[in-house]
Amino acid sequence: AVHTRDQIELPPPAIDNRLTVHPLWPEIDRISTEQIQAAFEGVGGEIGWQLFAEEGDMRMYRREVEVDGMVMDPLKAMHKVRGVSAREMCHYFFNPRYRYEWETTLEQMTIVEEISSDALVFHQTFKRIWPASQRDALFWSHVRASSENTFAVTNHSTTNTEYPANSSACIRLFVTVCLACRSTYPAGEQPTRDNITTSIAYCSTVNPGGWAPAGVLRAVYKREYPKFLKRFTGYVVDQCKDKPLAI
Template identity: 40%
Template sequence: MFQTIDKLAVEQLKYALAGVEDNVWSLFAEDGPMRMYTRQIEDEGGLPVDPLKATHSVEGVTALEFMHYFYDARYKMLWDHTLEAMSVVEHISPDSVVLHQKHKTVWPAAPRESLFVSHIRRVDEHKRDGAHDLYIVCNRDVQRADVPLGSSSSVRVGLTVSMICETIVKDPHLHRKLTRDDVKCNIIYVSQVHPGGWVPTAALRHVYKKEYPKFLRTFTEFVKKNVKEKPVSI
């Protein structure tokens, strides 16, 4: 399992840090510093599996803090409003876990579940000039015989999702304790989801173009609210 996770982290880091070419990616959402891009791709059966890429910048938060709330399963039900239920299947190691999620059903689609491994690591060897650090969280679907579908009508979603985050310390020569005003984090989020069973293509694309920006805004506000009164963790 370690080799699989390690390969996933390396692949996703390279993919996330690659540029957004104008002729390949199209911008579909813009809100302050947040930009969201997509490409229209369908699988062999005609199901939409559009990859998504988002860039964002958040003042007053470090990469470690942002990633802590994204990775830690204890918080998922508090910020991910698409979830009906979530459970930890296995703690593989301090930086890797297998999660099982049941998603709220959106008519007329079948109930959907996701089963995936989630991994977090610090990857400073890939950080850009001027960045204090660089972290990645990557998630990919897995199959396990000990986690059956919740019902005969349920569908298991395929997914590859990664979030990459760097901290910028605005004045790296400060010789005092950092405050929220001294830091910001830059975020790259990449996602490709296979819906599993049938879904109406146009409706799915309409939903994700509305829901992805909503997710990133909601999660950002959740993190900012939770770190506001706490000392900077870096």
């Protein structure tokens, strides 16, 4: 079969062998498995989740959590997007080539290590939010196929001696993010752009790593997370519309 360059770089159907021999593999596997499972658990019956944004099929919930006065609110969002697959959604979230096109809080992204086709380590600096100090983050990112028609990207903070924390003007923040996507289409039909729907569960917990005013931080999250999810999903729909569906 003839593949375009873009198709070859889609998330692989199975874990890349180069990842399973890397020192980070046990941690990447454990955290990814936990995060993907948690992402698909609902917020309905659970106490403490408050809906803070709702638009069309998108719903965003947060739990207010403070540790020593620092905001660590876990966030959970659900969305449904028509016309793209879970694999395509995860491809655009994972692949650094597209990141500046949809990530609006980003100032600079550096690829620190290319572990495998399905795992990378990134250093990112974020736009400064007055009156707090600028933040940076160092995290691994792993994309995988999980169950039937399901793909997920997990990002989790790590360390690297060449990128020490708090050595520049930036304060290092710590992040755990999971974008889990599942596609559905009518039973007995072939999936097409016209009949496919992808359900998204996005979970994020950010530890700001140092002092940041709680009110400012919560206001930033309230504004930026809905903006991110709308912009990102819109971007993927737009990128995919003239390309063959990749399942």
